[in-house]
Amino acid sequence: MIKSFVFLPTLSVGGSIPGIELSMPPSHIALSGDLHIQITSSSFPPLMLQLSRLEGNVAQPLTTFPVLPEARALTLNTTIVKIPCGYFSKGGQYYILLKKQPMGNTSSDDQNSVITRSLDVRWPMPQLSLTPEHIQTYPERPVMAILEFPEVMCPPLVESPATAIPEFWLELHYCGHSLLTCDNDDNRQNSSNVQVLDQVRGFGGRRLFTLRCELFGLAGFYALFLRPTASTQLIPHTAAYVKADWSEEFVFNVHARSIFPCDTHGSGITVLFQYPSCILASGDRVRLFARLRANVASLAPPTSLEYVAEKRVIRGQHSLHFDCDLFTERYVEYCFVYVSQAINEAVADVRMDCVPTHPVTGMKDLKYLQERTVKVGLGLDSFCVAITSGPGDEC
Known part of the structure; x- marks a missing residue:
């Protein structure tokens, strides 16, 4: 030749x-x-x-x-x-x-x-798939990505120059709570929503990739894309999708039926919590909010939440203590919110438990307690899920 x-x-x-x-x-x-x-x-x-x-x-x-x-x-x-x-x-x-x-x-x-x-x-059409396709955040079972090029029948010739071998990046995009967002160019160009997983060189064979547990720290939809390293490579668009719900491993409870008298709780209020094993080492936290009732003449005066303090959760830790000097009798109740931080530094409120400032007495307070029981749960097995955009959003 x-x-x-x-x-x-x-x-x-x-x-x-x-x-x-x-x-x-x-x-x-x-x-x-x-x-x-x-x-x-x-x-x-x-x-x-x-x-x-x-x-x-x-x-x-x-x-x-x-x-x-x-x-x-x-x-x-x-x-x-x-x-x-x-x-x-x-x-x-x-x-x-x-x-x-x-x-x-x-x-x-x-x-x-x-x-x-x-x-x-x-270009040969890539085939991407993810298994399983429906998970909980921080999944215990690994998520596997499979990449194939079924049309490819041979390798490039050995004497082909290195530049003739195409290279790609395998990227995981967080799309939020709408699958339609996954194909939105603005979302795909937002680097905070993109995790680069691996480099793929050439079209050879069937390839398996294990997606790390901590990549799935937010509820919503995720899309896996294959992106060429060179902008001139017009590879056919392909993607695989997975949906994540909030993990049931998040369990949260305030160890008190009222804030005052505070000294009876041992100089403060203790919150107890569980979480998936692969959360970030020190990303999660517990935030404290106080609910203020407006001073107006009304049978149901409006209320607002005010930020008080927060404490960081270190992985392996399962309780936090909030000192009595953080609380005053000016507020009608205090709400403790467990906040989860994802690998892209986005945060979300995943559990909330609110405690009345004073002990529940009388029919009016009993009604409040019943409403609280429905709203946030009093045991370790039932909690309100609050997916909010920032501090102060109610459950």
């Missing part, structure tokens, strides 16, 4: 050689198989065929070889030339050039007689 290393200018498609016809498909898929080219001639003069790929503004030759028809082809006036699969290592514009081999008595007309055809080589 003869190989040329000469860079050609952009080729003009067309041309002809008297007595010779060339037939080929208009498109091909990279690494999907050999390309078959049919050449028809009644005499089959010595011919050369060259394959080139457009790189920037020049056509770079990839291989050049003589056309050698078999004896049977001569009787049929038709021969099939096969260009090996591995030369089509990536998508782009390719050119097939057919010309007569230079001979000692070749005329200038023969030297200028060339047939050139363009070939649109498409």
